[in-house]
Amino acid sequence: MSESGGTFDLVVLGGGSGGYAAALRASELGMSVALIEKDKVGGTCLHRGCIPTKALLHSAEVAENARESETFGVRATFEGIDMDAVNKYKDKVVSGLYKGLSGLLKARQITVVQGEGKLTGTDQVTVDGTVYQGRTILLATGSVPKTLPGLELDGERIISSDDALKLDRVPESVVVLGGGVIGVEFASVWRSYGAEVTIVEALPHLVPAEDEASSKLLERAFRKRGIKSELGTPFESVKTTGDGVRVTLSNGTSHDAEMLLVAVGRGPVSEGLGYAEAGIRMERGFVQVDENLHTGVGNIYAVGDLIPTLQLAHVGFAEGIFVAEHIAGLNPPAIDYDGVPRVTYCEPEVASVGITSQTARERGYEITETSYNLAGNGKSQILQTQGAVKVVAEKDGPVLGVHMVGSRVGELVAESQLIYNWEALPAEVAQLIHPHPTQSEALGEAHLALAGKPLHVHD
Amino acid sequence: MSESGGTFDLVVLGGGSGGYAAALRASELGMSVALIEKDKVGGTCLHRGCIPTKALLHSAEVAENARESETFGVRATFEGIDMDAVNKYKDKVVSGLYKGLSGLLKARQITVVQGEGKLTGTDQVTVDGTVYQGRTILLATGSVPKTLPGLELDGERIISSDDALKLDRVPESVVVLGGGVIGVEFASVWRSYGAEVTIVEALPHLVPAEDEASSKLLERAFRKRGIKSELGTPFESVKTTGDGVRVTLSNGTSHDAEMLLVAVGRGPVSEGLGYAEAGIRMERGFVQVDENLHTGVGNIYAVGDLIPTLQLAHVGFAEGIFVAEHIAGLNPPAIDYDGVPRVTYCEPEVASVGITSQTARERGYEITETSYNLAGNGKSQILQTQGAVKVVAEKDGPVLGVHMVGSRVGELVAESQLIYNWEALPAEVAQLIHPHPTQSEALGEAHLALAGKPLHVHD
Amino acid sequence: AETEAGGGGEAYVTPLVRKLAAEQGVDLSTVKGSGVGGRIRKQDVQEAARQQ
Ligand SMILES: Cc1cc2nc3c(=O)[nH]c(=O)nc-3n(C[C@H](O)[C@H](O)[C@H](O)COP(=O)(O)OP(=O)(O)OC[C@H]3O[C@@H](n4cnc5c(N)ncnc54)[C@H](O)[C@@H]3O)c2cc1C
Ligand SMILES: Cc1cc2nc3c(=O)[nH]c(=O)nc-3n(C[C@H](O)[C@H](O)[C@H](O)COP(=O)(O)OP(=O)(O)OC[C@H]3O[C@@H](n4cnc5c(N)ncnc54)[C@H](O)[C@@H]3O)c2cc1C
Numbered sequence: 001m002s003e004s005g006g007t008f009d010l011v012v013l014g015g016g017s018g019g020y021a022a023a024l025r026a027s028e029l030g031m032s033v034a035l036i037e038k039d040k041v042g043g044t045c046l047h048r049g050c051i052p053t054k055a056l057l058h059s060a061e062v063a064e065n066a067r068e069s070e071t072f073g074v075r076a077t078f079e080g081i082d083m084d085a086v087n088k089y090k091d092k093v094v095s096g097l098y099k100g101l102s103g104l105l106k107a108r109q110i111t112v113v114q115g116e117g118k119l120t121g122t123d124q125v126t127v128d129g130t131v132y133q134g135r136t137i138l139l140a141t142g143s144v145p146k147t148l149p150g151l152e153l154d155g156e157r158i159i160s161s162d163d164a165l166k167l168d169r170v171p172e173s174v175v176v177l178g179g180g181v182i183g184v185e186f187a188s189v190w191r192s193y194g195a196e197v198t199i200v201e202a203l204p205h206l207v208p209a210e211d212e213a214s215s216k217l218l219e220r221a222f223r224k225r226g227i228k229s230e231l232g233t234p235f236e237s238v239k240t241t242g243d244g245v246r247v248t249l250s251n252g253t254s255h256d257a258e259m260l261l262v263a264v265g266r267g268p269v270s271e272g273l274g275y276a277e278a279g280i281r282m283e284r285g286f287v288q289v290d291e292n293l294h295t296g297v298g299n300i301y302a303v304g305d306l307i308p309t310l311q312l313a314h315v316g317f318a319e320g321i322f323v324a325e326h327i328a329g330l331n332p333p334a335i336d337y338d339g340v341p342r343v344t345y346c347e348p349e350v351a352s353v354g355i356t357s358q359t360a361r362e363r364g365y366e367i368t369e370t371s372y373n374l375a376g377n378g379k380s381q382i383l384q385t386q387g388a389v390k391v392v393a394e395k396d397g398p399v400l401g402v403h404m405v406g407s408r409v410g411e412l413v414a415e416s417q418l419i420y421n422w423e424a425l426p427a428e429v430a431q432l433i434h435p436h437p438t439q440s441e442a443l444g445e446a447h448l449a450l451a452g453k454p455l456h457v458h459d
Numbered sequence: 460m461s462e463s464g465g466t467f468d469l470v471v472l473g474g475g476s477g478g479y480a481a482a483l484r485a486s487e488l489g490m491s492v493a494l495i496e497k498d499k500v501g502g503t504c505l506h507r508g509c510i511p512t513k514a515l516l517h518s519a520e521v522a523e524n525a526r527e528s529e530t531f532g533v534r535a536t537f538e539g540i541d542m543d544a545v546n547k548y549k550d551k552v553v554s555g556l557y558k559g560l561s562g563l564l565k566a567r568q569i570t571v572v573q574g575e576g577k578l579t580g581t582d583q584v585t586v587d588g589t590v591y592q593g594r595t596i597l598l599a600t601g602s603v604p605k606t607l608p609g610l611e612l613d614g615e616r617i618i619s620s621d622d623a624l625k626l627d628r629v630p631e632s633v634v635v636l637g638g639g640v641i642g643v644e645f646a647s648v649w650r651s652y653g654a655e656v657t658i659v660e661a662l663p664h665l666v667p668a669e670d671e672a673s674s675k676l677l678e679r680a681f682r683k684r685g686i687k688s689e690l691g692t693p694f695e696s697v698k699t700t701g702d703g704v705r706v707t708l709s710n711g712t713s714h715d716a717e718m719l720l721v722a723v724g725r726g727p728v729s730e731g732l733g734y735a736e737a738g739i740r741m742e743r744g745f746v747q748v749d750e751n752l753h754t755g756v757g758n759i760y761a762v763g764d765l766i767p768t769l770q771l772a773h774v775g776f777a778e779g780i781f782v783a784e785h786i787a788g789l790n791p792p793a794i795d796y797d798g799v800p801r802v803t804y805c806e807p808e809v810a811s812v813g814i815t816s817q818t819a820r821e822r823g824y825e826i827t828e829t830s831y832n833l834a835g836n837g838k839s840q841i842l843q844t845q846g847a848v849k850v851v852a853e854k855d856g857p858v859l860g861v862h863m864v865g866s867r868v869g870e871l872v873a874e875s876q877l878i879y880n881w882e883a884l885p886a887e888v889a890q891l892i893h894p895h896p897t898q899s900e901a902l903g904e905a906h907l908a909l910a911g912k913p914l915h916v917h918d
Numbered sequence: 919a920e921t922e923a924g925g926g927g928e929a930y931v932t933p934l935v936r937k938l939a940a941e942q943g944v945d946l947s948t949v950k951g952s953g954v955g956g957r958i959r960k961q962d963v964q965e966a967a968r969q970q
Pocket of ligand 2: 436437472473474475476477478495496497498499501502504505508574576577599601602603620641728763765769771773775804
C-alpha cells in the first residue's frame with residue numbers, strides 16, 4: 001500500500017535549474033509545490049556543470065595571469081596548480097550557492113522531497129512508495145553525459161565531465177573528444193594548467209553551433225595557445241596503454257595521452273521513469289512538448305535538458321518560470337529560443353544571441369553585417385585579447401544576431417540580448433554612446449558602423 | 460601678414476575625444492575639416508587619462524591575482540612591481556591606439572594641423588600666423604588638472620595625475636587629495652602595487668556623485684583593502700619634509716607620506732585663446748553653450764571638458780558627433796546627460812546610469828527600488844567579489860537609474876544604458892533571462908525582483 | 919518640425935516605443951514627442967492610441 005505524500009498544485013520531478021525555477025515561481029504565485037530530487041537541489045548546473053566549470057575557468061585565468069604577469073609589469077612566478085586547493089575553492093563556491101538555494105526553497109515553503117521519483121499516473125509521482133498527487137506535474141529530470149556506441153567510460157582514463165570535475169591532479173596530456181561547449185571549456189582549463197591538449201571533433205569546426213566567423217576566431221586563438229585540434233575527423237577507437245590511452249581517428253592518425261575526456265553531448269534522463277508508460281511522446285529519449293511545454297498528456301509539462309531545446313541552465317530557468325506562469329493563467333509569451341544568449345566560457349570566450357549570418361540567409365533575409373575587430377577597442381588592448389564583435393542585421397531592419405569572441409565577452413551578450421529581443425535597429429543602438437574605455441564599446445562601434453556612422457573603425 | 464591655411468566647412472580647435480569625434484563624423488558627412496592640435500591627437504583621454512590609467516588598473520588586477528592566487532588553487536609568488544615594464548606596457552597600448560587614430564584621421568582626409576591655435580575671429584583660428592577659416596568653428600580645448608588655492612604642485616612630491624602617470628617607481632605611501640573618480644582609481648592602483656594609501660575628501664563620501672549606496676559599498680571595500688579614507692575632512696595644508704610630505708587636515712590630524720596626489724578636479728583650457736574676446740560667454744572658465752552646444756556667437760560650438768557637462772571621454776564623443784550632425788542639418792536629438800553611463804574603474808568598480816534615488820525623489824517621482832547583493836550571483840562568487848546592483852524605477856513606470864559596485868561591473872552598465880534610455884519597464888527586462896553564470900544575471904535578478912518575480916533572491 | 923535624420927536613421931525612437939506603436943496601430947510620424955530632444959516616449963504613443 002502506498003502512503004500519501006499529499007496533494008499539491010504542482011509536483012516537480014527533478015530539482016535542477018528547470019525544476020527549481022518552476023517551484024520558486026509557482027510558490028510565489030501562491031501554489032503549493034512539492035519538489036522531488038534524488039540527489040541535490042541545484043542539479044547538474046550547480047554541482048556538475050556551470051558553476052564548478054566556471055570556477056575552474058577562473059582559476060585557469062588566474063594561472064594565465066600569473067604566467068604572463070611580466071607583460072603587465074608584475075613580477076610574479078607561476079609555480080603550478082594545487083589541485084586540492086582548486087577543488088576546495090570550487091567546492092566552497094558550490095556549497096555556498098547550494099546553501100543559498102536550499103534556504104530559498106525553504107523560505108518559499110516548498111516541500112522538498114529527497115528521493116528518486118517515478119511518474120505513476122498522469123497526476124502522480126511516487127517516491128519510495130509515497131505518492132505525491134499533483135494538479136499539475138512537471139518533469140525536469142535533466143540529462144547525463146552521453147558517449148559513443150562502443151566507447152566505454154572507466155572514470156579513470158576515459159572520463160566524462162562528471163569525472164573531470166573530480167580529478168585530484170592536472171593531467172600531463174588529454175585528448176578531448178568533442179569540440180562543443182563542454183569540450184572547449186575543459187580544453188581551455190587544462191591548457192592553462194599546463195597540459196598538452198588535443199581536441200577531436202568530427203564536424204569541421206570548434207563550437208559548431210556558433211556563427212562560422214566565431215568558430216574560426218576561436219580556432220585561431222586556440223592554435224596560438226598551443227591547443228591542438230583535429231577538425232572534421234571522426235573518432236575511431238581508443239585503447240588504454242601502459243600509462244594512458246591511445247586514441248585512433250578515422251584518418252588513421254593516433255594520439256597518445258594520459259586521458260580521454262568524452263564530451264560528445266548529453267542525453268536526457270527519461271528511461272524507467274514511467275514517462276512512456278503514461279503515454280508521453282519521446283524521441284531519442286527526449287520528452288516532446290508543444291510551445292506551452294505541455295507533453296500532451298493530462299496536466300504534465302516538461303522543461304530543461306529533458307526536452308529538445310537548448311541545453312542551458314538559463315533556458316531551464318526560463319522554461320520553469322514559463323510553466324509556473326502558464327498554469328497560473330498569466331499567459332506568458334512563448335519563449336523565443338533564438339533570443340536566448342549563449343556563452344562558452346573558454347579563453348577567449350565565445351558569446352552570441354540571435355541567429356547566424358547563414359541562418360539569416362536561409363530564412364530569406366536580406367542582411368547587412370559588420371565585424372568590429374577588438375584591435376580597435378581600447379579595453380581589449382589593455383586586456384591584450386583578440387577577437388571581434390560581429391553584428392548581423394536585416395537590411396533597413398533590426399539586429400538579427402550578435403556573435404562575439406574575446407576575453408570576457410560573455411558579459412557583453414546581456415546588452416546584445418536586449419538589442420535582439422527588443423528588435424532594435426542599429427541606429428537606435430548607435431544613438432547611445434557606450435562608456436569609455438570598456439569592451440562594450442566594441443558592440444557600440446559595430447552598431448555605429450552598421451548605422452552608417454562608424455567612429456573608431458579601421459578597415 | 461598672415462598666411463592662409465584655407466577655408467574649411469569645420470575647423471576644430473583641440474584634437475581630444477570631443478574634437479576628433481566631431482572631425483571624424485563631419486568628414487563622414489562630406490564636410491572638409493581642419494583639426495588643430497598642439498600636442499597629440501587623442502588628447503587627455505588617450506595620453507594622460509582613460510587609457511593609461513586603465514592600463515595601470517589592469518596591471519594592478521594582475522598583481523592582486525598573483526598575490527591572491529592561492530585562493531584559487533594557483534601556486535604563484537608575487538615579487539613586486541617592475542614600474543619600467545608597467546610603463547612599457549601602458550605606453551605600448553597608448554601608442555598602438557594613437558597610431559590607429561592618426562591613421563583613421565588620415566584615411567578620412569582630415570587636415571590635421573600641428574600647432575597651438577587661437578580663435579582670432581568668429582570664423583577663424585590662427586596657428587603660428589596661419590589662418591584657418593571655418594564655416595563652423597568647434598572649440599574643444601579640453602581640460603587640465605586643477606589644484607586648490609595656495610597648493611602648489613612641484614611634480615615630484617606634490618603631483619597631479621599627469622605626473623602620477625609618469626612615475627618610475629611605486630611610492631611607499633601616498634596621500635590622495637580627492638575621493639572622486641581620478642583619486643579613487645589611483646588609490647586603487649597604488650594599493651594593489653603595495654603602497655600605503657590615504658584618501659582625503661572634504662565631502663562625506665568617496666565618489667560623491669554616485670548614489671550614496673554605491674559610495675558606502677566602495678568605502679567598505681576600500682577599508683577591507685586597507686585603503687584609509689578621511690571623509691568629510693577638508694585639506695588644510697601640506698609641507699615637504701626630509702623624505703616626503705606632511706599633509707595637515709582641517710580636523711588637526713596630519714599624515715606623512717612619500718607623496719601627495721592632488722586630484723581635486725580638472726579645469727577648462729580656455730584662457731588666452733581668444734574666446735572671451737570673441738564674445739563667448741564663460742563661467743569659471745567653462746564655455747557656456749545651449750542645448751545644441753552652440754556658444755551663441757557666430758557659428759561657434761563647443762564640446763567636451765571645455766563646457767560644463769560631465770567630464771567623460773564618451774561625453775566628448777557624443778557631443779562631437781552631435782555637433783557634426785547638427786551642422787549637417789540632421790537634427791540629432793539633444794543629449795540626455797542623465798542617460799550617459801559612468802564608470803569608475805577602481806577595484807571594485809563603480810558604475811551607474813540614470814539618476815540616484817535621491818535625485819528621483821527630488822524630482823518628484825514616486826519610486827520603487829531594489830538592491831541585489833552579489834553574494835547571490837554565482838559568477839561574482841567565483842570572482843570572489845562583493846557588491847550590489849541597485850535599480851531604481853518609477854512606481855509602475857520605467858527604470859530611472861542603475862547603480863552598481865563590484866569587480867568588472869563597468870561592463871554591465873552598457874545593458875543598463877539601454878534599459879534607462881529606452882525607458883524599459885522592469886517587467887520588460889525581467890522577461891528576458893540572462894545567461895548563466897554571468898555577472899549580468901545580477902542585473903536580471905534585480906529587474907525580476909522589481910517586476911515582482913524574484914528568482915534567486917535572498918532577503 | 920522636420921525630424922528626418924539622414925544616415926539611415928529616422929527620428930530617434932526607442933525599439934520599445936516602435937513595437938508599442940505597431941501593436942496599437944499608431945503612426946509614429948503623427949506623434950509629437952514629449953521626451954528629451956523631442957523624443958517620442960511610451961506615454962506619447964499611449965496617449966495617441968487613446969485619442970484614436
Ligand atoms: C560540464 C557542464 C558545464 C555546463 N555549463 C553551463 C553553463 O556554463 N551555462 C549554462 O547555461 N549551462 C551549462 N550547462 C548545462 C546546464 O547544466 C543544464 O542545461 C542544466 O543543468 C539543465 O537543467 P535541468 O533542470 O534540465 O536538469 P539537471 O540540472 O540535470 O537537473 C535534473 C535533476 O533531476 C534529478 N533527477 C533525475 N531523475 C530523478 C528522479 N527520478 N527522481 C528525482 N530526481 C531526479 C537529478 O538528480 C538532477 O538534480 C553545463 C553542463 C555541463 C555538464
Ligand atoms: C587621469 C584621468 C583618467 C580619466 N579616465 C577616464 C575614463 O576612464 N573614462 C572617461 O570617459 N573619461 C576619463 N577621463 C576624462 C577624459 O579624459 C576627458 O573627459 C576627455 O579627454 C575630454 O575630452 P576633450 O576632447 O574635451 O579634451 P581633451 O582630451 O583634454 O583634449 C583637448 C585637446 O586640445 C588640445 N589643445 C588645447 N588647447 C589647444 C590649443 N590652443 N591649440 C591646439 N590644441 C589645443 C590639447 O592638447 C588636447 O589634446 C579621465 C581623465 C583623467 C585626467
